[in-house]
Amino acid sequence: MFLTSQFKTSLRKNLQLSKLLPQLLLIILFCYIIYFFTKNTQINLAARNLNFGFDFLNTNSGFDVQFSLIQYDGSSSYFRSYIVGLLNTLLVSFFGIIFATILGFIVGISRLSPNWIVNKLSLIYVELFRNLPLLLQIFFWYFVVIRSLPSTEKSTVILNFLIINLQGFYIPKFIFSNFIYIFYGFVLALLATFIVKYYATKAFYESGKIIPVFKIFLLLIIIFPVIFSLIGDVSLSVEYPKLIKNFGIFNYVGGVKLVPEFLALLFSLSLYTSAFIAENVRAGILAISKGQKEASKSLGFNNPQTLKLIVIPQALRVIIPPTTNQYLNLTKNSSLAAAIGYPDLAGVFAGTALSQTGKAIEIIFMVMMTYLTISLIISGILNWYNKKIAIVER
Amino acid sequence: MNISDIKNWLKINLFSNWYYSLISLFIIYVLLITLPPFIDWALIKATFIGNSKTDCQPGGACWVFIKVWFEKLIYGFYPEKEIWRVNLAFLILISTVTLAFFVKSKFKIYILFFLIFIFPLIGFTLINGGFGLERVETRVWGGLTLTFILTFFGIIVAFPLGVLLALGRRSELPIFRFFSILFIEFWRGIPLLTVIFAAAIMFPIFLPANSNVDKLLRVAIGISIFEATYVAEVVRGGLQSLPKGQYEAAKSLGMGYWKMNFLIILPQAIKTVIPGITNTFIALFKDTPLIILVGLLEILGMINLAKSNSYWLGLATEGYVFVAIIFFVFSYSLSKYTQSLEKKYNTEKH
Numbered sequence: 001m002f003l004t005s006q007f008k009t010s011l012r013k014n015l016q017l018s019k020l021l022p023q024l025l026l027i028i029l030f031c032y033i034i035y036f037f038t039k040n041t042q043i044n045l046a047a048r049n050l051n052f053g054f055d056f057l058n059t060n061s062g063f064d065v066q067f068s069l070i071q072y073d074g075s076s077s078y079f080r081s082y083i084v085g086l087l088n089t090l091l092v093s094f095f096g097i098i099f100a101t102i103l104g105f106i107v108g109i110s111r112l113s114p115n116w117i118v119n120k121l122s123l124i125y126v127e128l129f130r131n132l133p134l135l136l137q138i139f140f141w142y143f144v145v146i147r148s149l150p151s152t153e154k155s156t157v158i159l160n161f162l163i164i165n166l167q168g169f170y171i172p173k174f175i176f177s178n179f180i181y182i183f184y185g186f187v188l189a190l191l192a193t194f195i196v197k198y199y200a201t202k203a204f205y206e207s208g209k210i211i212p213v214f215k216i217f218l219l220l221i222i223i224f225p226v227i228f229s230l231i232g233d234v235s236l237s238v239e240y241p242k243l244i245k246n247f248g249i250f251n252y253v254g255g256v257k258l259v260p261e262f263l264a265l266l267f268s269l270s271l272y273t274s275a276f277i278a279e280n281v282r283a284g285i286l287a288i289s290k291g292q293k294e295a296s297k298s299l300g301f302n303n304p305q306t307l308k309l310i311v312i313p314q315a316l317r318v319i320i321p322p323t324t325n326q327y328l329n330l331t332k333n334s335s336l337a338a339a340i341g342y343p344d345l346a347g348v349f350a351g352t353a354l355s356q357t358g359k360a361i362e363i364i365f366m367v368m369m370t371y372l373t374i375s376l377i378i379s380g381i382l383n384w385y386n387k388k389i390a391i392v393e394r
Numbered sequence: 395m396n397i398s399d400i401k402n403w404l405k406i407n408l409f410s411n412w413y414y415s416l417i418s419l420f421i422i423y424v425l426l427i428t429l430p431p432f433i434d435w436a437l438i439k440a441t442f443i444g445n446s447k448t449d450c451q452p453g454g455a456c457w458v459f460i461k462v463w464f465e466k467l468i469y470g471f472y473p474e475k476e477i478w479r480v481n482l483a484f485l486i487l488i489s490t491v492t493l494a495f496f497v498k499s500k501f502k503i504y505i506l507f508f509l510i511f512i513f514p515l516i517g518f519t520l521i522n523g524g525f526g527l528e529r530v531e532t533r534v535w536g537g538l539t540l541t542f543i544l545t546f547f548g549i550i551v552a553f554p555l556g557v558l559l560a561l562g563r564r565s566e567l568p569i570f571r572f573f574s575i576l577f578i579e580f581w582r583g584i585p586l587l588t589v590i591f592a593a594a595i596m597f598p599i600f601l602p603a604n605s606n607v608d609k610l611l612r613v614a615i616g617i618s619i620f621e622a623t624y625v626a627e628v629v630r631g632g633l634q635s636l637p638k639g640q641y642e643a644a645k646s647l648g649m650g651y652w653k654m655n656f657l658i659i660l661p662q663a664i665k666t667v668i669p670g671i672t673n674t675f676i677a678l679f680k681d682t683p684l685i686i687l688v689g690l691l692e693i694l695g696m697i698n699l700a701k702s703n704s705y706w707l708g709l710a711t712e713g714y715v716f717v718a719i720i721f722f723v724f725s726y727s728l729s730k731y732t733q734s735l736e737k738k739y740n741t742e743k744h
Binding site for chain 2: 019022023026027030037040041043044045047114115116117118121127128131132133134135136139140143144147332333335336338339346350354360361364367368371372375376
C-alpha cells in the first residue's frame with residue numbers, strides 16, 4: 001500500500017501541469033517546424049521542377065576526379081563519386097592523424113625540455129600553428145609552398161625514392177604478387193601474440209615472471225609474414241617513377257603520385273592538429289605529480305622502468321581523451337579540402353556532384369550523416385576506452 | 395651581467411650535456427641559414443613605397459601590394475564615401491570595451507547590457523543603413539569588417555543559446571533533455587563547412603518561396619548555432635562542477651527554476667568556465683574564413699581575390715603573411731588574456 005501511494009505521488013509530481021505543459025509545447029513546436037519546412041520544400045521543389053529522391057545516385061556523373069583510390073571516370077555513378085570522396089576523406093584523415101600524433105608528441109615533450117632553445121622553439125611552434133586559421137594554413141601550403149617547388153625537369157630527387165616537383169610527390173609503387181599470404185602471416189602473428197599475452201598475464205600472476213610480450217610481438221610480426229611469403233612464393237617488384245618526354249613535355253610516369261592538393265591538406269592538417277596535441281601531451285605529463293616518480297624510485301625502479309610502468313600509463317590516461325577529440329576535429333576539418341579542390345567528401349560530392357545535380361537536400365544530408373557516423377564511431381571508441389582505463393577506486 | 399653569468403646560463407640552458415649541445419648547435423645552424431634570408435626578404439630588400447607592382451624590387455617582399463589593397467582588405471567593397479559609418483560603429487565598440495576595463499565593477503553590468511542589446515542595433519543600422527542612412531547591401535560587405543561582424547554576431551547569439559542548451563541538457567524534464575542532447579550531439583558531430591553549405595545552398599529550399607532571408611544572415615546564424623553547441627558543452631562542465639548544495643540552498647530559499655539558475659547557479663558556473671568559453675570564441679574567429687567557400691569574401695577571401703588580379707600576380711606570400719599577422723595578433727592576445735584569467739581563478743582555489 002505504501003509503495004503504491006509513493007508511486008502515485010511521484011506520478012502526480014511528474015504529471016504536474018507546470019512540467020507537462022512546456023514539454024508538450026516543445027513537441028508541438030518541433031512538429032510544426034518539421035511540417036513548415038516539409039511543406040515549403042514540397043512547394044519549392046515543385047516550382048523548380050525537381051523531386052526529392054536518391055535515384056540520381058545510380059546515374060552517370062559525367063565528371064572525372066583527379067585523385068581517387070578506386071577506378072573512377074565519367075561513366076561512373078554518383079554513388080561511386082560519394083565512395084571516392086569518402087575514401088579520400090578517410091585517407092587524408094588517417095595519415096593526418098598519424099603525422100599529427102608523432103609531431104604532437106615530439107613537440108609536447110620538447111615543451112618540457114630543459115634545453116632553452118628547444119623549449120622556446122616548440123613554444124613558438126605551438127602558438128604559431130594553433131593561432132592561425134586552418135584555411136589560411138591550407139592556402140599557404142597550396143599557393144605558396146607547393147608553388148615554389150621546382151618544375152618537372154628540375155625535380156628534386158631524394159635517393160631515387162622521393163621525387164619532388166610542382167606536380168606533386170612521386171614515390172615508388174610496391175607491387176606484391178600473392179599478397180594474400182603476407183596478410184595471412186600478419187593475422188597469424190597477431191593471433192599468436194594474443195595467445196602469448198594470455199599466458200604472459202597468467203604467468204605474471206602465478207609466479208611474477210615477466211615475459212617480454214612486446215619483443216615477442218615484434219619478432220613474430222616480422223618472422224611470420226617472411227615465412228609465409230616464402231611458402232606462398234610471394235615476389236615483390238618495385239615500380240619506380242620514370243621521367244618521360246612526350247610531345248616536348250616532361251612528365252613522370254609510374255609509381256605513386258601524390259597530388260599537390262593532398263599534400264597541402266595533409267601538411268596543414270597535421271601541423272595544425274599537432275599543435276593542439278602537443279599541448280595535451282604537455283598537460284598530461286605535467287599532471288603526474290613528482291611523488292609518483294619518487295615513489296617509483298624508492299621502490300627500486302630504474303629510470304626507463306619508471307617511465308614505462310609509472311609515468312606513461314598515467315600520462316596516457318590524461319592525454320588520450322582530449323587527443324581523440326583532436327582526431328575527430330582533424331577528420332571534420334579535412335572537409336576544408338573543398339577550398340583547394342582536393343576531391344574529398346565535401347569537395348567532390350557536396351561540391352561537384354551537388355552543383356551538377358542540384359540535389360542540395362539529399363547530398364548535404366548524406367554528407368552530414370556520413371561525418372556524424374564517423375564522429376559517433378570515434379567518440380564511441382573513446383567512451384569505451386575511457387571506461388576501460390578509468391581509475392578503479394576500491 | 396658579466397661574462398661568467400652568460401657562460402653559466404649557456405651551460406645550464408643550452409649545453410648541459412653532449413646531446414643537448416648537439417641539438418642546440420643543430421637548431422642554431424638551421425636558424426642561421428633560414429632566418430637571415432627571411433628578414434632580408436621581409437624588411438631589408440622589401441619595397442614599401444610605390445603604387446604598382448612595377449615599383450617593387452625583385453628579391454624582396456612587395457608590401458606595396460598590401461598598401462594599395464589595404465582599404466579593400468579592411469572594408470571589402472563597401473562604398474568609399476560610406477566607410478565612416480563602419481569606422482564609427484567600430485569606434486563605439488572599441489571605446490565601450492576599453493571603458494569596461496576602467497569603470498567600477500558596479501557599472502560593468504550596464505556596459506554588458508549596452509553591448510548585448512543596444513550596440514547590435516546601432517551597429518547594424520550604421521553598417522546596413524536605414525533611418526536616413528543610405529542602404530548598403532550585405533553582398534558588398536567584406537574584408538576584416540566582415541570577419542569582425544561575424545565574430546561579434548556569433549558571440550552574442552551563441553552565448554545565450556549555448557547557456558540555454560546547457561540548461562536543457564541538465565533539465566529534469568525528459569523531453570527538454572532529449573531534444574537538447576540530440577541537438578548538441580548532431581551539431582558537434584558535423585563539420586562547420588557542411589553547416590555553411592547547408593545554410594547557403596540547402597536552407598532556402600526550406601523557407602517559403604517569397605521570403606528572402608539574406609545569405610550572409612543565414613550563414614551567420616548557422617555558424618552561431620554551431621558554436622553555441624560548443625559553448626553549451628563548456629557551460630555544462632561548469633554546471634557539473636557546482637556542488638549540489640547550491641541547488642538545494644537556492645530551492646530552500648523558495649526560488650523557482652529561472653531565479654535559481656540566473657541568480658545562483660549560472661553566475662558561479664560561468665565564472666569557472668570563462669577560459670573555455672573564450673577559447674570557443676577564438677575558434678569562432680579563426681573559423682570565419684570558411685565563408686569564402688560560399689562566396690562571401692572576408693579578409694582571406696579578399697587576399698585571394700587581390701592575388702589573382704592580373705596586375706598583382708605572384709604576391710600570394712605577402713598577402714598571406716599579412717593576414718597571418720592580423721589573425722595571430724588577435725587570437726594570440728585573446729588566448730594570453732584568457733590564460734591570465736585562468737591563473738587568476740586558480741589562485742583563488744588554492
